[in-house]
Amino acid sequence: MTHAMTTLTLRVNGEDHTVAFPAHHTLLEVLRERCGLTGTKHGCELGECGTCTVLVDGRAVLSCLMLAVETEDRSIETVEGLMDGNRLHPLQAAFADLGAAQCGYCTPGVLMTSKALLEADGDPSEAEIREALSGNLCRCTGYHKIVQAVLWAAARLRGEDSAPSAEVFYGSPPPGQEASSSSSSEAHDDD
Template sequence: MKYPLTLKVNGETYRLEVKPHRSLLEVLRDELDLTGTNDGCRTGNCGACTVLVDGAPIPSCLMLALDAEGHEITTIEALSAGGELHPLQRAFVQRGAIQCGYCTPGMILSAYALLQENPRPTEAEVRRALVGNLCRCTGYVKIIEAVLAAAEEMASADVGSR
């Protein structure tokens, strides 16, 4: 048996019918073809499936799709809307913070959520914010550098625009 579900993802509203045991991750990937959200450990330990729910990063493998009703979901696809990379994405590319790339969407969304709350984080704050996102290539140094560089760029762009 399927249940009706109205899901808001990246500003679009989708009317779906889903089985109750499907996770938000499965519905994003399999029903909506939003395959930027990666499927990792399925236990909430690795962070590859990170999405934002009302701006807060969560592991989408642990949320039932039906539980996401009424919330605004943001996936990695939204960050480069219009074909332009987000400063975080650009910094990851430029600083070699992407190796195999599997953790990258989750890393970037966790970093994005951090910078929304705290536009000029310290290195320690970046590390704490990314605790739940594992990089099995172990490229953490570059990742942290990239987040700090993007923060600086975004903050100075923000000052310039005022």
């Protein structure tokens, strides 16, 4: 079983990758196995979980369902391209600080879907965030911290100096009981 090989130049995160691969290989396979960009993950390879989401011409796509040959002359963005130099993207910083990435496996896909959302709508409501991300499964977080992180990042991208409420970091103060020792949020900002 040998397959015809295709040679193609993919533009990933603004850099050209000239790679040879079997023509039927998906963008997911080519990114991970030919470009060495293993930041993009897979959870099913059947289009069911959203884990492999990348951006193609700014749109969130499931890289397990797109053939790499379809992406010639198009702009591909992956999690590896989110940082600005050595500085985290506000989405990345918010995810890291809130614990919106627990195991971190669904995180690249969630980050890329969120980036596409925020580029289309800089001030999404919580419901709009949930709608946009409803194709991305996460088993760790229960989704709450992710929604809060996207809201926080959106605010920062709008230039607002807002931080999530103390409840996000500490839980709610137990009613009728002594407040816990500390109550102010002290997130890092050391991107």
